[in-house]
Amino acid sequence: MNNFGRIFRISIFGESHGKSVGITIDGCPPGIKFSEKDMLEDISRRKSGKKGTTPRREPDLPDIISGVFNGKTTGAPITIIFQNQNLRSKDYSFVKDIPRPGHADFTAERKYKGFQDYRGGGHFSGRLTLALVAAGTLAKKIIKPMAPSASILEVGGFTNIEEGIEYAVKNNDSIGGIIECRVENMLIGLGEPFFDSLESYISHLVFSIPAIKGVEFGSGFESAKMTGSKVNDVIIDDKGTTKTNNSGGINGGISNGNNLLFKVVVKPTSSISKSQNTYNFKSGQIEELKIKGRHDLCIALRVPPVLEAVTSIALADLLLISRAY
Numbered sequence: 001m002n003n004f005g006r007i008f009r010i011s012i013f014g015e016s017h018g019k020s021v022g023i024t025i026d027g028c029p030p031g032i033k034f035s036e037k038d039m040l041e042d043i044s045r046r047k048s049g050k051k052g053t054t055p056r057r058e059p060d061l062p063d064i065i066s067g068v069f070n071g072k073t074t075g076a077p078i079t080i081i082f083q084n085q086n087l088r089s090k091d092y093s094f095v096k097d098i099p100r101p102g103h104a105d106f107t108a109e110r111k112y113k114g115f116q117d118y119r120g121g122g123h124f125s126g127r128l129t130l131a132l133v134a135a136g137t138l139a140k141k142i143i144k145p146m147a148p149s150a151s152i153l154e155v156g157g158f159t160n161i162e163e164g165i166e167y168a169v170k171n172n173d174s175i176g177g178i179i180e181c182r183v184e185n186m187l188i189g190l191g192e193p194f195f196d197s198l199e200s201y202i203s204h205l206v207f208s209i210p211a212i213k214g215v216e217f218g219s220g221f222e223s224a225k226m227t228g229s230k231v232n233d234v235i236i237d238d239k240g241t242t243k244t245n246n247s248g249g250i251n252g253g254i255s256n257g258n259n260l261l262f263k264v265v266v267k268p269t270s271s272i273s274k275s276q277n278t279y280n281f282k283s284g285q286i287e288e289l290k291i292k293g294r295h296d297l298c299i300a301l302r303v304p305p306v307l308e309a310v311t312s313i314a315l316a317d318l319l320l321i322s323r324a325y
Contacts, residue, residue, distance in 0.1 A: 016120030136309020177300025197253025218248025
């Protein structure tokens with residue numbers, strides 16, 4: 001449902017235009033220094049404001065309401081809340097009858113029998129990734145010296161980000177992107193064979209980020225064009241360092257000590273100003289839809305800190321599992 005993890009467990013809650021969004025973290029070890037200030041840098045990186053992002057501006061000020069005492073984690077569940085303030089819910093009054101093409105409007109309506117909060121995408125909104133970023137800042141402390149970093153490789157097929165955004169603005173449309181995540185100082189032995197492999201664990205959380213449609217580790221799909229002699233990573237020392245990293249730092253579902261390396265695909269935002277045709281469930285006709293309101297032209301611009309966060313959360317849980325084992 002809305003939970004993830006075996007030891008470092010997270011539970012996410014809230015809606016885009018509800019009173020708040022937030023997250024509860026259970027299983028965090030006691031004695032870790034943690035405060036609202038620790039979250040601000042990554043939260044700022046996720047914020048809108050850059051060209052190509054939504055005009056919606058929120059303070060995004062975290063409020064830790066449990067699990068931290070005298071500046072350190074207590075071992076009890078930690079709950080972090082963000083108040084929603086800059087709302088224009090009337091922009092979404094049409095969604096109940098006219099679902100946006102490519103969005104979760106239709107599936108949410110059918111799954112929850114019309115009781116879902118459809119304002120701004122409700123519980124399906126990218127707004128909830130703010131809570132993931134908050135949990136990620138704590139997870140980063142747990143996994144040190146492992147250090148994840150994510151960067152944008154391209155948007156809309158352009159390696160020059162400014163060119164990609166200009167293209168989107170000119171065509172009154174949205175664009176997607178490709179983001180790479182790298183984790184340095186990886187420990188050996190994280191992950192399990194088969195169902196809790198490092199790839200599957202990370203992918204589980206990666207696909208919780210709205211708009212993610214693909215992930216590949218190491219050489220990924222390019223491996224299909226390579227031979228075994230080319231794709232195999234030659235070990236060059238007793239630490240397991242490899243000459244190449246086509247495996248992305250994972251063998252048999254377990255980290256091998258080399259850098260963890262993977263890429264994700266972010267699809268274009270569903271809400272666009274350009275006219276589209278869609279089915280009107282009230283009139284029973286296919287009609288033209290032109291969406292008004294505040295939306296990202298390229299949501300990929302805001303994904304890097306979220307990708308780092310979910311990677312850190314997955315690694316924190318696997319690290320604590322490894323220590324218990």
